[in-house]
Amino acid sequence: MSRDRRGGGFAEPAWAYQAGDSPLHRLHGGLKLLLTLLLILAAVYLEAWGWLLGLLALDAGLYFLAGLGWRALWRDGRWLLVQIALVLGLFLLRYGYAEGFAPGLKVGLKIMLFFLPGALVLRTSQMSRMSREMGWLLPRQISFVVFTSLRFVPFFAREIREIALTQRMRGAALSPRQLAKPRNWPDLVNCLLLPLMVRALQTAGEAADSAQARGLNLGGADKPAARAARK
Known part of the structure; x- marks a missing residue:
């Protein structure tokens, strides 16, 4: 993959479609959107740390199942890591470390888990095909x-x-x-x-x-x- 001379990093943008022949690439658009909706609802309603960390592991596993690997996961998730830091900072300012750290980290993690399934859909779906399948x-x-x-x-x-x-x-x-x-x-x-x-x-x-x-x-x-x- 070529280097981006302007930024010093890889030229591939975040959340961009990446061609492949994985099970997720071949999955029907309706089933893919249903899976995405289930993952988003799980991120919203789950509260226990064990479930949330398990959901994060599941999202990461789906990236590897799609053949995207760590690089795509990092490119899609690094912006969400920034918002985790911002949310955590606001909680610490408002409630202090003792009462704000765990809730702030949980809210930031839930926001990340809310957006990662959508990023995975964009990575594995051609919009023209999705439009036809959902017609x-x-x-x-x-x-x-x-x-x-x-x-x-x-x-x-x-x-x-x-x-x-x-x-x-x-x-x-x-x-x-x-x-x-x-x-x-x-x-x-x-x-x-x-x-x-x-x-x-x-x-x-x-x-x-x-x-x-x-x-x-x-x-x-x-x-x-x-x-x-x-x-």
Whole structure:
């Protein structure tokens, strides 16, 4: 796998589809979404540490069953480790170490367990195939919106990374250590969140054009007069 010269890491983005022929890759889209829903519900309702750690081991095992390995698990989970640290920090500030550590760690772990199954679906599913397989359950328009949105998750993860790298080269304070200081938060908004919002709006317009080209009527997106009026 090639190196990313700009970031020094691997070029493969987080939560991106990885081709393979594993049982999870071949699993029908409906069954895959059902498995994901069960794992998410388990993350929400389980409270005992033993069950939660077992669920984490199960998620990791599914990554290996899909042939993704430690590298994909790390790329998909490292952002969730950051939110665990943030949640734990907030609990420690609010309740202190004695009363805040265990609950804060549990909440952070449950959030990670909530998102990992969705990352696994994105890693093992081509959205075009998922859309076809779920066509019996969802109307065509809704199916297009849902699975197009899922396809853009790894896209925006890559966009965040590229925007952050570019802005840091220009001197913006966007490293994790710098963002720990509130005085640098304006750089987060002005140099990362606002450009990302602009890119998201552009992408939404491109997705609407794609829907129109496929003959989908998403709230009048296929009406040239309405589009001209919005401009």
